[in-house]
Amino acid sequence: MSPAGAGPPAVRLEDIHHRFAGSGGGVGSLDLEVSSGEVVAILGPNGSGKTTLLRLLSTQLTPQSGRLSLLGSPADPPTAALRRRIAFAADEAIHIDALTGEENLRFFQALRGMAGLGRPEAEAGTDWMHVFGLASVADRPVSEYSFGMCRKLLLAEALSARPRLLLLDEPSVGLDPDGVTALEEGVAACARDGGAVVLASNEIRETPFWAHRILFLHAGQVVASGAPEELVARFGGRTRVEIHLDSTNVTPGHLSQIRALEGVENVGVEGDRLEAESSMGSRLLPELIRYLVDAGLEVRTVHLRHPGLDDVFQALTGTRLQPALRPSEEGPVQGRPHPVPK
Amino acid sequence: MIAPIAWMEWTRARRRPRLFFLNLAIPLILVLPLTLGAAPAFHAAAVYTVLFALFGTMGAAIPLLRDQEAALLNRIGLTGYSARRQLLERVVLGMGLDFIQLLPSLVVILALGAGRAGDWLLAPLVLGLALLFANLVGIWIAAVARSLAEGALFAAVVTLFLLHGSGVFRTPAPEGWGARLEILIPYGPLHSVLLDVSAGMSGTSPNFSAAPAVLTALVLLLITVGLGGPLTRRLTSNGG
Numbered sequence: 162m163s164p165a166g167a168g169p170p171a172v173r174l175e176d177i178h179h180r181f182a183g184s185g186g187g188v189g190s191l192d193l194e195v196s197s198g199e200v201v202a203i204l205g206p207n208g209s210g211k212t213t214l215l216r217l218l219s220t221q222l223t224p225q226s227g228r229l230s231l232l233g234s235p236a237d238p239p240t241a242a243l244r245r246r247i248a249f250a251a252d253e254a255i256h257i258d259a260l261t262g263e264e265n266l267r268f269f270q271a272l273r274g275m276a277g278l279g280r281p282e283a284e285a286g287t288d289w290m291h292v293f294g295l296a297s298v299a300d301r302p303v304s305e306y307s308f309g310m311c312r313k314l315l316l317a318e319a320l321s322a323r324p325r326l327l328l329l330d331e332p333s334v335g336l337d338p339d340g341v342t343a344l345e346e347g348v349a350a351c352a353r354d355g356g357a358v359v360l361a362s363n364e365i366r367e368t369p370f371w372a373h374r375i376l377f378l379h380a381g382q383v384v385a386s387g388a389p390e391e392l393v394a395r396f397g398g399r400t401r402v403e404i405h406l407d408s409t410n411v412t413p414g415h416l417s418q419i420r421a422l423e424g425v426e427n428v429g430v431e432g433d434r435l436e437a438e439s440s441m442g443s444r445l446l447p448e449l450i451r452y453l454v455d456a457g458l459e460v461r462t463v464h465l466r467h468p469g470l471d472d473v474f475q476a477l478t479g480t481r482l483q484p485a486l487r488p489s490e491e492g493p494v495q496g497r498p499h500p501v502p503k
Numbered sequence: 504m505i506a507p508i509a510w511m512e513w514t515r516a517r518r519r520p521r522l523f524f525l526n527l528a529i530p531l532i533l534v535l536p537l538t539l540g541a542a543p544a545f546h547a548a549a550v551y552t553v554l555f556a557l558f559g560t561m562g563a564a565i566p567l568l569r570d571q572e573a574a575l576l577n578r579i580g581l582t583g584y585s586a587r588r589q590l591l592e593r594v595v596l597g598m599g600l601d602f603i604q605l606l607p608s609l610v611v612i613l614a615l616g617a618g619r620a621g622d623w624l625l626a627p628l629v630l631g632l633a634l635l636f637a638n639l640v641g642i643w644i645a646a647v648a649r650s651l652a653e654g655a656l657f658a659a660v661v662t663l664f665l666l667h668g669s670g671v672f673r674t675p676a677p678e679g680w681g682a683r684l685e686i687l688i689p690y691g692p693l694h695s696v697l698l699d700v701s702a703g704m705s706g707t708s709p710n711f712s713a714a715p716a717v718l719t720a721l722v723l724l725l726i727t728v729g730l731g732g733p734l735t736r737r738l739t740s741n742g743g
Contacts, residue, residue, distance in 0.1 A: 219581055244583030255578045257511060259518040271507040272582040302518070 169233040170194040171326050171357030172218060177227035179213060180381070187213045188381040191227070197325070200348055200358040200371055204470065205378035206480065211361035212252070214378070215328050218359060219249035232325050245273045248324035252331045254311035258304035262295055262314050263287070265303055269318050289317035293343045309335040313343070320347040327351045329360035345371055365471050375470060379478045389470060396476045397468030399426065399438040402445065406433045407459035415456055422448055433461075442467065507584070508592040512566070516600055523604070526562075530554055530608040538615040544702035551612060551701075552633075552671050552694040553663075555605055559634040560658045563597045563641025567738065568654040571645065577739045587731030590642060594724065597638040602631055617703030622696060629692040629713060636689040636720045639727050640665070646737045666690050689716040 172195035180187040188210040195201050203211050216222040217229060220239035229236045232246055256265045266287075290296050293313040303311065312335040319327060327348070333341050348358050348371050360371070375392055377385045385392055411430045419428050424441030435453075439445040443465055453460055475481050516523055533554055537547045570576050579589065609630055613623055644661060648654035666672065668681075669688035685691050692713040727734065 221577065221581060241583035241585060244581055247581070249581055251578075253574065255574050257515065257575065259515045260511065264514070268507055268511055269578075269582060271510075272579060272584040 168197070169230070171197045171199075171232055172359065173228075173230040174217075175228040177217065177224045177229060179217060179222060179224045181213075186210065186381070188217070188378075191381070191383060193376070193383070195357045195359055197355050197357050198352050199373050200352050200360070201374045201376055202372035203359065203361040203376045203378055204363065204365060204474065205361075206363060209378040210381035211363075211378055212330055213381070215249065215251075215330050215359065215361050218326070219247060219328050220244060221249075245322075246325040247328065248319035248322040248326070249328040250315050250319040250330065250332060252334065254308075254315040256303045256306075256311060256314065259302060261300050261302055262306065262310075263290065263299040265314060266290065266318050266321060270321060273322055275322065289320045289347065290314075292346060293317045294339055309337060309340060312336060313340050316344055316347060320351060323354065323356075324351065325356050327356050327358045329358070331362055331364070332360055333362065333364050365469070365474075377474055377477060379474075379480075384477045385473065392470065392473045393468055396473040397470075398472050398476060399440050400442045400445075400468065401466045402437045402439055402449070403464040403466070404435040404437075404449075404453070405461040405463075406435060406453070407461055409433050411435060411458065415458065418452065418456070419449065422452065425449065506588075506592045506596075508579075508589050509596040512593065512596045512600070526558075526604040527607060530558065530605055531611065534608040534611055538611055542701075544698060547701045548694055548698035549671050551608075551697045552690055553666055554608075555630060555633060555693065556637050556662050556666055556690050557659065558605060559598070559601050559637025560641040560644065560662045561655060562601050563593070563638040564645040564648070564654045564658045565641075565651060566597075567593065567642060567645035568648060568651050571738050572651065576735065580735060580739055585731070586735035587728050590731045590734065591728050594635070594638045594642065594727070597641070598631065598634045601634045601638070602627075605630065605634070612697065613700055616700035618696075618700035622700050626696050626700065629689075629696050632689045632713065632717060632720055633693040636716075636723065637662070639720070639723045642727055642734065646734050666694075669694065686712065686715045687719045689713075689720050692716050 172193060174191050174193040177191040177193075178187075178189050180189060186208055191210075191214070193201075203214060205211050213222065217224055218231065220231070220236055220243065223237050231239075231243060234240075234243060236243065257268065260268060287296070287299075290299050293316060295310065295313055295317060298306070298310065303314065306314065316329075316332065319329070329348075332344055332348075336344060348360070351358055352373075358371075372389065374386065375389050376383055377392075385396065387395070409432055416428050416430065419425055419435075419437065422445070424439050424445045425437050426440060427436075427438045429436050437445075437449070446463065446465070450460055450463070471481055534551065536542075537550060542550075567576070580586065606627070609626055613626055616622075618626070640661060641658060644657045645654055648657050665688055668684050669691035670681075670685040671690060671694045
């Protein structure tokens with residue numbers, strides 16, 4: 162899946178260590194390689210070291226120890242030429258309020274030596290303004306922009322730099338669905354163009370779709386790395402089935418019978434809620450529901466939750482990246498309630 | 504675009520007409536009562552010089568600290584733009600903007616004063632020199648300060664110290680190191696010309712020569728631009 166490019170990796174970290182005095186936050190003993198054209202998502206809870214890692218990759222921080230190579234050359238000290246090939250969209254959208262959106266974009270392009278300020282003809286940046294839906298407000302001062310518009314402008318600026326290394330910190334924060342789609346398009350375009358993309362997020366439900374590889378960070382250490390499907394298959398556990406019944410009359414005999422069904426594991430009941438784990442995914446459901454109906458236990462709703470990256474993270478660290486989903490957010494595929502007709 | 508930082512600062516100034524007008528009007532409001540009243544020339548000239556020097560120093564330090572606190576300096580640094588060029592553009596543009604905003608006040612002083620015809624040429628030149636120096640000092644102050652409040656405080660203290668060193672607050676030039684220091688600080692020539700204009704006579708400062716002060720400003724400019732990398736690193740690390 163990973164489109165590893167030829168030549169040296171875009172990012173190479175060897176035993177990188179950078180800890181902040183006092184808080185103890187940061188990263189330690191970190192090894193990582195990212196190829197050209199590859200999209201790597203770093204997932205981890207707050208304080209896990211994601212932003213520190215991005216700041217190291219953006220050359221904003223110098224590692225306390227270890228070797229950091231970016232785009233084939235050592236990153237310490239960072240040269241102007243190296244920095245011009247890296248774009249970092251931080252979690253905070255910093256702009257010059259008095260300038261318009263387009264002027265901001267042109268200004269940051271000019272700092273990179275890319276564009277002549279005031280040139281009337283359309284340039285690469287304008288395309289990204291269109292993609293992010295900012296074309297109609299491009300001539301308005303940024304002081305009039307909403308938070309989400311500022312985030313979009315920041316991403317348009319980063320993408321218009323045509324970076325060889327694109328760094329995104331919490332990129333989907335503040336974006337509407339169209340913005341998320343534009344971001345996904347931008348990430349894909351950058352990778353297609355041979356750029357490496359490293360993004361950090363704790364928005365676990367969206368990130369995996371963009372990434373060739375997931376890197377779980379916990380307390381500044383990599384706890385797992387791999388393709389999303391591979392990680393889920395290795396560490397994600399089983400599909401969970403939650404069935405709400407019309408009555409609370411589930412007897413130990415019922416539970417024994419359910420346990421005897423093929424693919425059922427770890428059955429439990431609490432009030433009117435029956436929970437089980439399935440080693441067969443959703444294929445367990447027909448037989449299970451047939452048994453319940455035959456046993457006179459009327460089924461109100463069935464929720465099926467396939468293992469996801471959050472389960473992987475929980476399995477590896479014992480903590481969840483995000484609050485557990487409520488039943489109303491779950492479902493057969495992405496989490497919709499799935500009422501079973503009686 | 505040859506100078507994006509200067510372009511950005513200039514556009515910012517144009518887009519804030521109220522601030523631009525206040526920066527132009529407030530010095531005038533301070534200068535007019537002195538020029539129209541019967542303020543003793545020595546006091547009037549000292550006040551003008553203090554006003555112009557503080558205007559230049561704070562006008563350089565405060566925007567830089569504001570950009571530092573907004574993390575804009577950090578963002579600019581990550582684009583790979585030359586730190587030296589950035590500082591040079593900020594100094595030149597800052598000096599230019601200060602000059603434009605102080606020029607009406609200077610014209611009032613010259614018009615209502617009783618200087619020689621040559622003062623009309625000399626006064627803008629020494630004002631430009633003083634503002635160049637003040638802007639450079641402002642950059643160093645911003646590099647040392649850790650907040651806007653600290654920047655304002657340091658700017659006031661350092662400027663008053665330099666003004667004192669340049670002889671603005673005393674009548675006769677002292678002997679010894681004080682005299683040598685006096686001619687090196689670019690506020691001295693400005694004060695000297697303003698004193699001549701206010702006193703209505705020439706030659707108030709018989710040893711007037713702007714050459715050492717020009718040299719000081721140029722050396723400080725070279726040092727500041729030469730140390731552009733460490734200075735901007737210091738500025739960005741202060742602001743986080």
